[in-house]
Amino acid sequence: MNIFKWAEVCPETKNKILKRAEVDITEQMEIAKDVIAEVKEIGDSAVFKYTEKFDKALLTKETLKVTQEEIEQGFKNVEPEFRETLEFAANNIRKFHEKQMPESLWFTETVKGVMVGEQTNPISDVCIYVPRGKGSFPSVLLMLAIPAIVANVPKITVITPPNPEGNLDDAVLAAAKIAGVTEIYKVGGIQGVAAVAYGTETIPKCSKIIGPGNSFVTAAKRLLSGIIDIGSPAGPSEAIILSDGSVDPKKVALDFMIEAEHGPDSASLLVTHDEKLAEDVTKIVITQLEKLSPKRREFVQRSINNYGGIILTNSLEESIDFVNEYAPEHMEVMTKNPFDILPQIKNAGEILLGENAPISLANFVLGPNAILPTGAKAKTYSSVSVFDFLKRTSVGYVTEEGFDTVRDKVSIFARKEGFETHALAVEER
Numbered sequence: 001m002n003i004f005k006w007a008e009v010c011p012e013t014k015n016k017i018l019k020r021a022e023v024d025i026t027e028q029m030e031i032a033k034d035v036i037a038e039v040k041e042i043g044d045s046a047v048f049k050y051t052e053k054f055d056k057a058l059l060t061k062e063t064l065k066v067t068q069e070e071i072e073q074g075f076k077n078v079e080p081e082f083r084e085t086l087e088f089a090a091n092n093i094r095k096f097h098e099k100q101m102p103e104s105l106w107f108t109e110t111v112k113g114v115m116v117g118e119q120t121n122p123i124s125d126v127c128i129y130v131p132r133g134k135g136s137f138p139s140v141l142l143m144l145a146i147p148a149i150v151a152n153v154p155k156i157t158v159i160t161p162p163n164p165e166g167n168l169d170d171a172v173l174a175a176a177k178i179a180g181v182t183e184i185y186k187v188g189g190i191q192g193v194a195a196v197a198y199g200t201e202t203i204p205k206c207s208k209i210i211g212p213g214n215s216f217v218t219a220a221k222r223l224l225s226g227i228i229d230i231g232s233p234a235g236p237s238e239a240i241i242l243s244d245g246s247v248d249p250k251k252v253a254l255d256f257m258i259e260a261e262h263g264p265d266s267a268s269l270l271v272t273h274d275e276k277l278a279e280d281v282t283k284i285v286i287t288q289l290e291k292l293s294p295k296r297r298e299f300v301q302r303s304i305n306n307y308g309g310i311i312l313t314n315s316l317e318e319s320i321d322f323v324n325e326y327a328p329e330h331m332e333v334m335t336k337n338p339f340d341i342l343p344q345i346k347n348a349g350e351i352l353l354g355e356n357a358p359i360s361l362a363n364f365v366l367g368p369n370a371i372l373p374t375g376a377k378a379k380t381y382s383s384v385s386v387f388d389f390l391k392r393t394s395v396g397y398v399t400e401e402g403f404d405t406v407r408d409k410v411s412i413f414a415r416k417e418g419f420e421t422h423a424l425a426v427e428e429r
Ligand SMILES: NC(=O)c1ccc[n+]([C@@H]2O[C@H](COP(=O)([O-])OP(=O)(O)OC[C@H]3O[C@@H](n4cnc5c(N)ncnc54)[C@H](O)[C@@H]3O)[C@@H](O)[C@H]2O)c1
Pocket: 031, 054, 055, 130, 131, 132, 133, 134, 135, 137, 140, 161, 162, 188, 189, 190, 191, 212, 213, 214, 215, 216, 217, 233, 234, 235, 236, 237, 262, 263, 265, 266, 329, 370, 371, 372, 373, 374
């Protein structure tokens, strides 16, 4: 276990921990450039070529789009218990996002006779990216499709990678049926992002793509950001558990390991000033690793070695400072009085309070969105929400009386800025 006494850590190590896996994707950008150029040029043929190369799946124009029968079959193939769990999660996610919806129109009177406000409309068409590879992500489909539906997006397209047999994940198809999305294409990675950015013979061009992905997906999004809105910066999952040593170390250790199992590029940190807790958690993690499959054990170990570990500070205040500097995607506050800590956390995608809210709850069923900004982007970005699927337009209405009140002010302003026709429009009216 990496244990870093934060006050004594060298600048290079500090930088590596704070930057995590998103530090350098130059290699992926190089690969992405060529794939994108080919998808732009030859459309579906390039999609098939690169899906064969990267996903080992052979697709054709007939099989690229998921049929209604495939969705129904996927739904039937999952156990009834899982269908019920999807329904349970979907209901909570829907409730949370319905509460989040703003008014479609509001007005306020700034000066007598001057009415200003905003009208909110859904984005006309959005592509949802559901990753597949290091995990199966029906939860991601729910987390993206439900707010899009609540926001009334008229056209929702889903892309997600196929397996080598050319099939989608039954669990994702079942989630699609429960969420109510039907337009799904079997493509992911760079070729998927490029396909919806430019449109191909089969795949529609979309205005926006939203959803988490690996470094290839991130590279493609960055390169295509001038062509398509690339949405929230959701990269490799990451988490901080903040503890003062007042909570059972077993619970701390269990939760510390959660997000590390996403992959070697994920980051999981325990931040504490309690040395005894650091020692206890280290021992428990070693025992817990034995319970994992070889794949997940390797991911947890590599993730902790690469970008994770325990940050040992000198005080709770210093721990909080670290959290705000790191700006984690997920975080748990496992302290004696978590509600006292809440207002002090300024930068985090999600804050879970107390010892009964492990990150897994929020990943799947709690209701808030689990697609969150990674790589310190929580300093300026928020979690995915209905606002990712909406846009606001300012509206103004002025009565004659209102116009008389503002006329001179506008004239003065326009003349000061040197805009003559702006001034004449109010002076000669
Ligand atoms: N931030 C969030 O909210 C959130 C939520 C869920 C998952 N995640 C993250 O999303 C990521 C999902 O990654 P994933 O790999 O499982 O699925 P993915 O769909 O992002 O990537 C799989 C695709 O990558 C492409 N690919 C793989 N190797 C390639 C190569 N060598 N060259 C070119 N393309 C290649 C393939 O086309 C493949 O279909 C993880 O890092 C996970 O931590 C983040």
